[in-house]
Amino acid sequence: MKKTEVCLTVNGVTHHLGLSPNALLLNVLRDELGLTGAKYGCGTGQCGLCTVLVNGRAVLSCLTLAVAVDGADIVTVEGLSRPDGSLDPIQEAFLDHGAIQCGYCTPAMVITAKDLLNRNAHPTEPEIREQIEGTLCRCTGYLSIVRAIKSCGDRAGAPAPRPSPMKKSR
Amino acid sequence: MVRKTYSTIGRTTRRKDGVSKVTGREIFASDVVLPQMLHARVLRSPYPHARVVSIATAEAEAMGAVCLTPSDCPAWLYNERQVSIPEKTYRDRTVLPETARHVGEGIAAVAAKTEALAEQALGQLAVTYEPLPSVFDPWEAMAPEAPRLYKDIFLGDVVLPIERNIACFREMREGEVEQGFRESDVVVEQEFRTGRVYHHQMETKGVVCRPEPDGGISVWPTAQSIHNVRQLLGRIFNIPLSKINVHRIPIGGSFGSSIQMNTCIAICAALALKAGRPVRLVLTREEDLYDHCKYPSLIRLKFGVKKDGAIVAGEMTTVVDIGAHNIQAYPLLGCMAGWFVSLYRMPHMHFQGTAVYTNKAPACAMQGYGNPQVSFAVESLIDVIAERLNMDPIDVRLKNYVGLGETFWGQGPTVRSVIRSCGVEEMLQKGKDLIGWESRNRPEARSGRFRRGIGVGRSFHTSGTGAPMSGEVIDYSTALVKFNEDGSVDCLTPLMCHGGGTLEALTKIVSEETGVPLSKVEISPADTRSTGYDVCTHATRGVYCGGASARRAAQQARGILLQFASRILEVNPEALKIRPDEDLGQGVIYLEGAKGKSITVGEVAKTAQIKSWGTAIAVVSHRQVNCPPCFVTNFIEVEVDTETGRIRPVRAVAAVDAGTVINPDLAAGQLEGGLCRGIGLALLEDTDYDPRSGALTCGGNITDCKIFTALEMPLTEDVATFFAETEEPSGPFGAKGVGEAANNCTAGAVANAVANALGLRFTDAPMLPEKVLARWTDYLREKRGA
Amino acid sequence: MNTRILKAEFDYFAPASIGEALALIAQNGPTARFIAGGTDLLVQMKLETVAPGCLISLMKISELSVLKREKGFLRIGAAVTWDRILAFGSEDRSYPALDDAVRCLGKVQVRRMGTIGGNLCTASPAADSAPALLVYDSRVRLVSARGRRTLLLDKYFLGVQQTARAADEIMTEIRIPAPRPDVGGAFQKLARVGADISKISCAVAVERKGRVCVSCRVAMGAVAPVPLMIRGVPEFLQEKTVTASLLVTAGRMISDEIRPITDVRSTAEYRKQVAGVLFRDVFQKAWTRAGGEP
Known part of the structure; x- marks a missing residue:
């Protein structure tokens, strides 16, 4: 050809x-x-x-x-990481929020998240979920990934606390 | 209880393989490239059942392709799973079969310089098939006139005739079940089904094989056990194990899909040996969908209870449609019996299980190994008992659960041990508060289109398959720990991590035991030539069994190091301790209360090297003689749209009693992942076959067979995870497993939540909107009629 | 079949003008195909349901990427990607049913790649953009060596993946008439999971005056061989005061009108059963958007 x-x-x-x-x-x-x-x-x-x-x-x-x-x-x-080896904040966030398990979807998740953060520095949880809906992960149930992406928007340096006790009833 | 405090165990730290995973530098089997490597493709049967009469390879060979047909392959029958003892291993397949028994079964293969060329060569293979009658329903398969998949196979070294397509049958009794039912005040009985779920691990199965000049072979496979891959390849191809090196390589998710030596490994090895060059064979998604699935279940369950809710008798009958090969149906049936008897006490029990061959993709282990299926049935029926007796479902559970001091079947009847740590009550009580159980209404109180309901489900999984006596299943691990000359530590083990943090936990266990800071403890690359045997990372055994072997190796190496230190410090080694010093990046050996009597681990190791005293190193093969249950509990709230039948999980609490939790963030991640897959089992996942063609109705593509996306999960603020405060006396630093347990109770909790929302119980998963709406419409019609 | 590679070989051209593209399709014979975003055609090629000998990309033709309001129309070039339409919609807000459809027709990656023209040329009965464009009375413009023509979208779909477009014809743009004031629109679908192909979808555009439905248009996806304009209900609802029971009746009429099949995604029975409630949900949303109380 x-x-x-x-x-x-x-x-x-x-x-x-x-x-x-x-x-x-x-x-x-x-x-x-x-x-x-x-x-x-x-x-x-x-x-x-x-x-x-x-x-x-x-x-x-x-x-x-x-x-x-x-x-x-x-x-x-x-x-995504810089020539000196330092990581992009979204990569740091994945490391800090336990958003990585087998790691096979991680490159795609990181890139998909980056695409959102490039346009929207402070995405809401629904915006994050809509962004990553087309990138499948079988390990995590997505929640840690959502928290990681959210933390970048929150510009929180430290890991967010684990889920707080929920409202008791509705 | 007061927990012990540790320097490393239980701390949330960045996982050591995280940077390579988040930067795309992690190399999976499908990423391996070797010089001179060929690319392989497998020709797969379009028929569900057909004899391969002939395969003409001349045209493909003329294109430069290396071709493999059944006549090139050893005739020895094998079973790809090597966890059971040989005399309990059912062998029914060869590297390439002369009869295809399901659509998608590999019957020939080619290797060529590029994948495109291999694909073209594949198209040039001319196959003559003789189609045979096929059967897809397990009941039809058991009929005397049904087409037979096998005349006979091997069980161990004995020829086993196969009658009525029954692959195996197991029956177990304790007490007198009929008498138990007679003594009961209330007897409940229902039939439950779960789907033929596809593992959907994100990396399709794959392997790279390189033939070696000495007649051996090196292998980089997607596998949960590198040693079992080596043993099988050695046996199939008659190569000494000393010449087979299987490398551990990260796996892109498994969930049981690589518990066996996948068939593509044997095909690729045969091709590589024939070609005399490295060959890579990575399944396409459509091939992978035809490779394996979860064991579907059909369970008839019956409980007899006293008025006070005490279970007197239980009876479970199951028929399992195993597809075209018997990979591990025999241990599965034993385990299903074990899961059944170990959830709730029952003085009288009877279990009967039948595994049946059909012309579908073979079923194999998938997270929970029969336990999600059994727990779905049991937890549903426990709620039915509560309804019948007008009791709180939690009270029925608390009254009957198998707990502290009682006997638990970790892996079927031959693997039993006594429960010595138990957080069942704690999880039920705390979970109840978190979900708001007290405000849970009865279904009659609900109205309107969208109805919410709350359900509870509990379960457990075994941590490993250890027991005081060796049973039907092999279980031990081997680890090596050594102190390097700068004070850092290497841990070498063939144990596999599927992503849940198994090896991460081992570094923490070794760090804790040696006193060397976590930053200086690493897991070495592993292969079968440099490591002792480890059975497999399955049965939620990685931390409990593999971790225990690493801890023992660390203990022994530490003892040697302290001997060296005692020579330098002139102190009896028994008196010395090691503590981690993060600032120094060293473990510090010291004599308590004596100033000056201290030295770093690095100085000791270096001195020992310079003075030629030796290396502080130890290797340990260790079997755990228990298999403690890691208990799990889910509380789930669902919302049912009664006009579309759609069920949405809206809130969830997931808890585990994992003993001492070693990686808190990763353990919570296991709970969340298990929750998602468990909800998938309950609401979404199945694979259907077209009985006319024997093909998957999704065509082998995930377009119409997708797993949940991020949109289907409850919001992060609506999911809570927590750990019971327990310690397992037999576990490394008190640890038990998490892994499989995480999804075992979920489908039951969802079913109970739906029943609480609607007053209508679904016993057949997945509860697809089509099914829900049809049943709900009938239910309303009946109610109006009545 | 091998979804990792494109097995078949083909020529590839990316002309810069419509004239060039038409010349190329004429030169390259019957196996030549136009390609836009490729999110569907390349999948079909991998699955070996089509095997073009030549692909002519339309993505470099500037005329096909127009997106602007003009003389009572919105002009959307056939090669405009979904994310551009979504961005336009979030400013413009004239066609909320289309915005709804674009938001759920595919994941973000597909919205970046896929084009409106590609979706209409593929002509899946489940194409999510189709019902939304139908209720806005859209037209498609086609050009070939024989000349240009404009077709009502309603007349464009002929069958499952069958359209009025000839193989050598290029869809140039979609024209959507400017909506009258007081028109509200909405689209919703039911699917197994997010970013999935619809089991059934519905779009509504309704013009209201107070509590009265002045006129409405309803279209549904995945209920017939083509994206389906619903005929009976608009007439039934015209100039009527909208009540809950009226909508229930309208929903029943829709269930009776559609002719769905059973396939891998759902059953004919289910589709008929939920068509009415889906219509009511979508109508309510459109009605609210048209102004005033729900």
């Missing part, structure tokens, strides 16, 4: 790649560039584990043709 040159700037580094039209962005990132943070989970756009930022917007890389994003600026989870 004819290969075309595709230019992708990934985490600040520009790559010129010869790619077939049927190359999916997810596989290019993983197989050509060795960035395995974005994961295959279903391939049909249902689980969100392949989420990356394309020109600042969270998209599904398993349903994105690499040729279609020629010239785009792409950020994967590997690009």
